Amino acid sequence: MKVAKRTFDAVIVGAGGAGMRAAVTLAESGLKTAVISKVFPTRSHTVAAQGGVSASLGNSEPDHWTWHMYDTVKGSDWLGDQDAIEFMCKQAPQVVVELEHYGMPFDRTDEGKIYQRPFGGHMSNFGEKPVRRACAAADRTGHAMLHALYQRNVRANTQFFVEWLALDLLRGVDGSVLGVIAMELETGEVTVFQAKATLFATGGAGRIYYSSTNAFINTGDGVGMAARAGIPLEDMEFWQFHPTGVAGAGVLITEGVRGEGGILRNASGERFMERYAPNAKDLASRDVVSRAMVTEMNEGRGCGPAKDHVMLDITHLDPKTIMTRLPGIREIAIQFAGVDPIKEPIPVVPTCHYQMGGIPTNYHGQVMAEDGVVPGFYAAGECACASVHGANRLGTNSLLDLLVFGKSSGESMIEQIRKEPAALPEIPQGEIDKTLARLNRLDQQKQGASVHETRLAMQRSMQKHAGVFRFKNLLQEGVEQILAIEKQVQQTEIKDKSQVWNTARMEALELDNLIEVAKATIVSANARTESRGAHVRDDAPDTPEHPDGRDDVNWLKHTLWYRDGNRLSYKPVVMKPLTVEPVALKKRAY
């Protein structure tokens, strides 16, 4: 197959918030910058972010970046790197104001300042009381952010390659990253994008789970490509789940429904949360509610023929309350659960929401492998692990992550590119051939596995074996099952062999990426025998010696998973911030 080549100073894969923020910095500095995206930029999953972006602007009440930092370290269950967290929280006001200058239509106070609202886990004075720190554009913050960044990129002459799928990372003989190889959907043509610096900003991989709030495009393309290129994946056992996604669909039912009086019931109609949280009941924290739901299902009290969900009941509420206060939720229940919640309860299940782990980076956005920085390679946003979210992300810190690390990656790339010689190094032909062989295998495969069936098997297995509440025997069984499914992924077959707009091929190639994320997740989760943040194991319970099952003596460390041999290694958590005193270890209690 003939492979064309294009050359740039910088290539960015992914046109969500992180990729476009980096692109602004690069293109405005005059560098020749390409952004490759499989969908139109403003349709990236960042569009779904509603809550806001956190920054200690202090527009409504006193606030300070050190308070934000404390909340983020605590939220991460002390697995976040404190140097990166300090960097992010300190940078937050600046990147938010920059975004405002790019044209972001933030909500305003009467005095014309950026309006800020409270959000879970964000407190003043080191955990004292809630603080208004979230800056939002109504309930469409992500949407507005994408539009502001896209317009700014158009102005800066960023070159967009829309409806192109990046296939693999290209590395030189010395391990440095030389660009990516990508396919244009419209023609099926394969092209090498060579660059002095390459950034992955490809988002998360929430579609590894059967029940996910993520859009279908979230297939972990960058994470899969990095794994295939020998880059380790960090802390992949940590996934944030939301307790109430519509069963079978994944669409979120906000906590506000329980706030209005919604009750969770099992198959016999029992209000089971009374047994798990006698005081807070249905309004207990996300992880407590999720675990209670899973326990009910695992012990045979789930609803439906497969006993695989519970019910969220608001039938006792006044229909007028539902119509006026929860119209959007009623719409979702009718459309995606097939029930009118005025008359019937909504089937719900804990649902995968956010990937805390990813491609390991430092706070400059540089990718870090075992032996240090990988020259020429950067990652930012949900596909990266800086690590600022550690074992659990705080709401509104994800949009902040995009802005801060998108920008810092862009700046680091500029610094590196300016030092590079004008001539680009030779790309080893073997690197290109590996991708061509993968494409050829897919085209030639006979009597192979169905992409749809194999993906479904992976998603169901991940949901059962590495869900919100984890069990030793299920994790072990899950490792075996996912490794068996991987063998099917290696033999997927597509009936459509055409070059033009072959969506079947695209889905097969996406599955190649998803399976790497699934393997990393289940192997890392099986090995971590403590409970921490979003990784909660039945066999690591709350004891006086290990509050909430957390074992700092043995497990205050980052997991690194390597695709080669499914090997694991570990690296220490950075407990020393850049300029302030460390946030000392203690029990994470709210």
Added chain:
Amino acid sequence: MSALLESVKWRSRRGLLELDLVFTRFYAARQESLKQADLEELQDLLVCDDHELWAMLNGSKQCDNPHWKRMVAMIRETCISPDSANECQQKG
């Protein structure tokens, strides 16, 4: 025609899960019967922003663009429950 269908299907993969689910239903029900003109209208509609598109499809926002009305109606008729909360609100 086949290439147009595939390109339109790819562009129906959106940033919002709600839209992914609606379009999955739509193609499952209508893919075989979509004509060239339908696909061209759909391609035109898909340039919409995700939130605007979802609002038009769930009925919380009127579709004002005459070029999109027929396709919005077709998707609603195929995929959107007649018990739609927004329909009820509008009637009420």
